[in-house]
Amino acid sequence: MIDFLARRNPDRNAPFVCGAWRRPFRARRGVRGWPRGHDADGGVFQPSSGRGPAAVSLVGIGLALAGGAAIGLVVAIVTVRYRADNMVTGLTANIVAAGLTSYLLRVLSGAGRPVAIHLTPLPPWADPWPGRPARNRAVAVRPPAADLSSDCRLHRPRNLPAPHASGPDFARDRRKSETVFASGVDPMRVRIVAVVALRRRRGPRRRSAIASAGRNLYRWHDRSRGYLALASLIVARWNPLGAALACLAFGAAEAFELRLQGFGVPVSSYVVQMAPYLIALGRARGTWPHVENAGVHRTTAVVGPMRIETFEGRIALGR
Amino acid sequence: MTIAIGLSLISAALLVAMSGHNPLAAFAAMATGAVGSPHQIGVALNRATPYLLAGGGVAICFRAGVINIGAEGQIALGGSGAAAVALHWPDSASALAVVAALLGAAAFGALWAAVATAIHLGRRVHEVLVTLLLNFVALLLVQQVLSGPLGQSGAGFLQSPAMPAAATLWQLPGLGCECRISDRACRGGGIVAGALAHPLWLRSARHRGVRAAPRLTRASPFRVSPGAVMLLAGALAGLAGGVEVLGVHHRLIEGFSLGFGFKGRNRRAAWGARASRRRTGMRSSSAMLEAGSQSMQRQIGVPSALIFVIEGVTMLFVLAATVRRA
Numbered sequence: 001m002i003d004f005l006a007r008r009n010p011d012r013n014a015p016f017v018c019g020a021w022r023r024p025f026r027a028r029r030g031v032r033g034w035p036r037g038h039d040a041d042g043g044v045f046q047p048s049s050g051r052g053p054a055a056v057s058l059v060g061i062g063l064a065l066a067g068g069a070a071i072g073l074v075v076a077i078v079t080v081r082y083r084a085d086n087m088v089t090g091l092t093a094n095i096v097a098a099g100l101t102s103y104l105l106r107v108l109s110g111a112g113r114p115v116a117i118h119l120t121p122l123p124p125w126a127d128p129w130p131g132r133p134a135r136n137r138a139v140a141v142r143p144p145a146a147d148l149s150s151d152c153r154l155h156r157p158r159n160l161p162a163p164h165a166s167g168p169d170f171a172r173d174r175r176k177s178e179t180v181f182a183s184g185v186d187p188m189r190v191r192i193v194a195v196v197a198l199r200r201r202r203g204p205r206r207r208s209a210i211a212s213a214g215r216n217l218y219r220w221h222d223r224s225r226g227y228l229a230l231a232s233l234i235v236a237r238w239n240p241l242g243a244a245l246a247c248l249a250f251g252a253a254e255a256f257e258l259r260l261q262g263f264g265v266p267v268s269s270y271v272v273q274m275a276p277y278l279i280a281l282g283r284a285r286g287t288w289p290h291v292e293n294a295g296v297h298r299t300t301a302v303v304g305p306m307r308i309e310t311f312e313g314r315i316a317l318g319r
Numbered sequence: 320m321t322i323a324i325g326l327s328l329i330s331a332a333l334l335v336a337m338s339g340h341n342p343l344a345a346f347a348a349m350a351t352g353a354v355g356s357p358h359q360i361g362v363a364l365n366r367a368t369p370y371l372l373a374g375g376g377v378a379i380c381f382r383a384g385v386i387n388i389g390a391e392g393q394i395a396l397g398g399s400g401a402a403a404v405a406l407h408w409p410d411s412a413s414a415l416a417v418v419a420a421l422l423g424a425a426a427f428g429a430l431w432a433a434v435a436t437a438i439h440l441g442r443r444v445h446e447v448l449v450t451l452l453l454n455f456v457a458l459l460l461v462q463q464v465l466s467g468p469l470g471q472s473g474a475g476f477l478q479s480p481a482m483p484a485a486a487t488l489w490q491l492p493g494l495g496c497e498c499r500i501s502d503r504a505c506r507g508g509g510i511v512a513g514a515l516a517h518p519l520w521l522r523s524a525r526h527r528g529v530r531a532a533p534r535l536t537r538a539s540p541f542r543v544s545p546g547a548v549m550l551l552a553g554a555l556a557g558l559a560g561g562v563e564v565l566g567v568h569h570r571l572i573e574g575f576s577l578g579f580g581f582k583g584r585n586r587r588a589a590w591g592a593r594a595s596r597r598r599t600g601m602r603s604s605s606a607m608l609e610a611g612s613q614s615m616q617r618q619i620g621v622p623s624a625l626i627f628v629i630e631g632v633t634m635l636f637v638l639a640a641t642v643r644r645a
Contacts, residue, residue: 074635082639087386087447092634099627100334106622107338227455234448270463277452284444284452 323636352614372559376552389450392457397557400427405486428557477573488566
């Protein structure tokens with residue numbers, strides 16, 4: 001049992017970790033970390049990672065980084081430059097990326113044939129520790145290792161200026177924004193860099209997801225891992241290290257669910273799959289009342305700047 | 320808007336040319352497939368139904384200041400409710416079975432929205448988080464139900480038994496008569512959805528006024544709580560799921576709701592920047608393009624997934640253009 005979990009869990013949790021660690025970083029720079037699910041953004045450019053020079057792992061990772069950054073740049077321009085809503089723009093980018101992935105899969109893999117999709121399987125990643133389960137360990141180690149530099153930033157002191165325009169604590173955010181403006185930093189530039197940098201991390205997440213699941217790119221390969229990453233963050237209350245631990249737990253649950261019935265445990269695998277979301281909902285208490293204490297706060301909205309006001313103890317959004 | 324659509328079409332033309340096909344021929348095939356015959360128009364209406372209903376519910380929430388992105392789960396639960404009622408209705412030959420099944424769908428959708436509202440208000444959790452996470456719980460619940468009480472034993476997929484004939488939606492005369500797949504197309508849900516969505520949209524303007532302006536609240540006789548708005552949106556999304564199950568698939572299928580909720584909400588959000596009278600038409604146009612993309616794939620060989628790129632890019636351009644102008 002332990003051996004099974006040790007071998008399978010890294011496969012599962014590496015994409016979670018890559019997806020989860022980007023969100024606190026973004027949030028500290030004023031960008032809400034709205035979840036991206038299914039085969040979004042970084043997956044767009046990954047069909048090419050199974051061909052030609054991308055057979056080398058590092059090139060594949062580089063392409064994955066570029067893919068995530070390219071979609072991130074689009075989202076950054078629309079949300080920061082044109083002040084469109086983060087959530088709507090991010091989820092719209094999902095539609096674009098999913099469609100583009102599906103389209104490119106067909107175009108690249110079979111001259112436009114819309115039926116079977118067969119790409120050259122990705123090569124297994126090199127094993128840094130010979131004699132151990134090769135692919136699993138490599139998948140588990142490399143993406144987080146590639147994020148070490150960002151991880152250092154995750155632990156930067158909170159009192160450093162950051163243009164945190166939206167988030168749970170609006171009063172603090174407003175003070176920070178004012179600090180940034182006073183220091184002469186261009187908040188728009190910082191936010192664009194933050195969006196691009198953190199979308200970039202989705203590339204390795206996709207790459208590790210593909211590498212762990214048959215080493216081939218297929219539709220829905222992501223299996224909503226972006227949302228599981230969000231759930232892990234909520235469970236950890238936006239703490240990166242706690243999120244990593246939650247990812248380990250969720251990865252274990254995912255690896256364990258199919259074996260559960262084999263052991264005669266009378267629990268449905270669907271219930272096991274639900275568990276992360278239910279736990280996250282249980283842990284998410286109190287993400288809302290900060291708004292009430294903030295008085296009036298300006299944020300971006302679907303159509304234009306919205307105002308969050310309170311009256312009679314309730315929240316009101318208006319323009 | 321014209322510029323946004325034009326730019327997105329140019330982007331799509333580049334992608335088509337990249338795959339070695341003629342963009343003009345591809346677009347012509349798409350247009351023919353969308354509105355080339357009464358059957359195709361019926362198919363487009365059929366596809367537009369869940370978008371109209373779910374998008375209408377989300378629109379009402381947005382106008383009322385509540386961000387509801389749980390339409391996907393509400394559609395799934397609505398479909399389950401419709402299937403449960405239709406399969407267990409005592410008189411399966413009665414015409415009331417359809418009405419009861421649709422009511423069941425709306426009730427299940429509203430119930431799921433009520434769960435989200437209870438968590439949102441009771442535990443003070445942001446509604447975006449609640450509705451988003453409950454989507455996945457709902458999808459897994461449907462799978463659980465399909466592997467248990469509502470499942471068809473011996474089936475290779477997670478699906479329910481076929482609905483009784485009396486519990487399936489009726490066919491619109493004049494649109495379905497020439498259908499090669501007449502039992503799967505041209506159901507009346509599109510018209511019903513259009514008839515429902517527009518008045519509700521106009522009505523929601525009052526809701527928005529109530530919540531957005533405290534002064535109006537004091538002067539207005541309307542008192543709308545977030546819970547009521549969420550329940551209404553949940554009922555509409557559930558109805559969309561019921562229409563999909565009773566009118567298209569004729570059985571509850573695993574994953575039948577995938578994409579409807581997110582697309583409906585995003586389209587509403589993107590088109591929401593435009594004049595309100597155009598929104599229903601925009602959602603219908605998107606559905607027509609989706610119907611036409613199948614024809615494009617058959618005739619020209621361009622993958623139908625291109626349509627999602629066109630829609631997404633158009634929405635991005637609309638978002639950017641509208642907010643900038645605002």
